[in-house]
Amino acid sequence: MHKVHKGLTADGAGLAGDRVVTQGSAARVLVAATARALRGEDCADLGHTGPVSRFPTAPEPVRRAAVTRAAGRVALTVEQVGEVDAARVARWFVDQYPRRSYPGVLIGSPHGAAAHLAVALGVPWLPAGFEMTAHWTDGAVDRPREALEHGGALAQRLLGGNPDLHLRQVHCPASRGSLTGVTVSLAARWRSLPVAYARFLTDRLSAGAPVLLVRDARTWPVLERGPGHSFQVGSPASGLDPVDFHPDSHALRQVLRAVGGDATRWAPPEVSVPSGDAEHGMDPGFERAARDFATRHGHPLHRLLVPRPAALSAAVADLYRRWLRAAGKTGDRLVVECGRLLDPWQVVRAGLVPYWCENATRRTVDEAEWWLAGSETFSSVDVLPEPPGMRSPALAGLPQWLAVAGFGRRRRALDRTSARGYPVTSVPTRRATEVIRAQPYDLPVPPPLGAAEALAVLRDTGGHQGLLVS
Numbered sequence: 001m002h003k004v005h006k007g008l009t010a011d012g013a014g015l016a017g018d019r020v021v022t023q024g025s026a027a028r029v030l031v032a033a034t035a036r037a038l039r040g041e042d043c044a045d046l047g048h049t050g051p052v053s054r055f056p057t058a059p060e061p062v063r064r065a066a067v068t069r070a071a072g073r074v075a076l077t078v079e080q081v082g083e084v085d086a087a088r089v090a091r092w093f094v095d096q097y098p099r100r101s102y103p104g105v106l107i108g109s110p111h112g113a114a115a116h117l118a119v120a121l122g123v124p125w126l127p128a129g130f131e132m133t134a135h136w137t138d139g140a141v142d143r144p145r146e147a148l149e150h151g152g153a154l155a156q157r158l159l160g161g162n163p164d165l166h167l168r169q170v171h172c173p174a175s176r177g178s179l180t181g182v183t184v185s186l187a188a189r190w191r192s193l194p195v196a197y198a199r200f201l202t203d204r205l206s207a208g209a210p211v212l213l214v215r216d217a218r219t220w221p222v223l224e225r226g227p228g229h230s231f232q233v234g235s236p237a238s239g240l241d242p243v244d245f246h247p248d249s250h251a252l253r254q255v256l257r258a259v260g261g262d263a264t265r266w267a268p269p270e271v272s273v274p275s276g277d278a279e280h281g282m283d284p285g286f287e288r289a290a291r292d293f294a295t296r297h298g299h300p301l302h303r304l305l306v307p308r309p310a311a312l313s314a315a316v317a318d319l320y321r322r323w324l325r326a327a328g329k330t331g332d333r334l335v336v337e338c339g340r341l342l343d344p345w346q347v348v349r350a351g352l353v354p355y356w357c358e359n360a361t362r363r364t365v366d367e368a369e370w371w372l373a374g375s376e377t378f379s380s381v382d383v384l385p386e387p388p389g390m391r392s393p394a395l396a397g398l399p400q401w402l403a404v405a406g407f408g409r410r411r412r413a414l415d416r417t418s419a420r421g422y423p424v425t426s427v428p429t430r431r432a433t434e435v436i437r438a439q440p441y442d443l444p445v446p447p448p449l450g451a452a453e454a455l456a457v458l459r460d461t462g463g464h465q466g467l468l469v470s
Helices: 026-038 060-074 086-095 112-121 144-161 173-181 195-204 250-258 284-296 309-326 344-350 362-373 398-405 431-436 451-465
Strands: 003-005 105-108 125-127 129-135 165-171 183-190 211-216 219-226 229-233 273-277 301-306 333-338 353-357 378-383 408-414
Touching (some): 026 125, 112 125, 112 451, 144 219, 173 250, 309 451, 378 398, 398 408
Parallel strands (some): 105 125, 105 211, 165 229, 211 301, 333 378
Antiparallel strands (some): 219 229
8 A cells, every 4th residue: 555645555445634735636536446346346445425514404504504613524634744755646547447458548538438448448448637626725725826925835845856847727616616715725636647557558468459548628717827837716527617717797796695705805816828727637748758658568459539528428328328239238227427426337227328417507417408308318317416515507407317318208306305405415426326226137237438439430420519539
């Protein structure tokens, strides 16, 4: 077991006072889910719930206090930030996968459908970065300039021992709620291929096996603060647009009011790049290093450029339907997953078609509805909305989630546990396992898809969604 920093293990399980670099992050959850699926295991042991209150009827100040206490149990201290070792985080990611030869690999931006695609191909998925949160003792949700100053000091500490990282700091009360005022969110991207990744690809990839790079192509206004550190106010994942984070925005006033902030104090710093890569983008240096590695070792490299998460979600869902039907299955039952609520092994065990929603925003759910409206109907639709733990004008209401389930001809199911107290409660990641495990078995699992076949289907089904496959 590799140490991420002194007294802190990299298993993401919450040891050493529950302060871990990758606990509950998108990268950690997706790697764990993919690795378990390749071993024929589900996600029943992934119980992270997120630092939000489980008492939706409590007064708002009480809920915010609960958020603060929970964040204190998870976030890194200033001292711990300086001890983070990104190389060891990379080793933890590759160590999750069974030691065998693989017919390919997916690398890149975090995306639930990428995990499902990796399982259909029988290959690992490796992230191009990871996320972490650090304490902001005197923080305020409505003070982005102060957040930038605090984050800059943290970035200097972290980059001192990890010069191969680029840190994107994200200050977004619309997607992180009250946490924005007590912690700093840092998305770390590798600027080159980590040594652990290079060794893994050298030792585990079959001769001529393809490398698939999945890149989130969304853009957002960015301030380049200094070498290795950039700052972003708001996020595409919030379901809002950059203009909605302007001081005069009505949506911003609603968001800040919901999380205890004051819109009159909101004064974001000026941006230096009006349309830079958003936080889940891939660093150009990482992409070049992966391409150079593939060329030197005789592995064809293909790029999946994702303009919106829904483009890849829809294409992978269509791919699964064809894959299942080619194996003699119906491909007629859909599960709509959301956020961290996914379980790739239970999906293939039950012969389900997976559609992944990045989050519970209205925009995300709209796209799921549009895809369903244009698809051949499903006999059953199970919906697993992940409650975000906060209120926002951009969130989908339960009636909209029910409308998604309503596309099922015979079965229309919205998970009651996820819906109870929505949107301000939280549910553990294992909830997806508990729901999908109740579906009837549809074994055997189809044989893995070949990469060439999968890429052809993705080009065919994803092109009209804007998915670019090269």
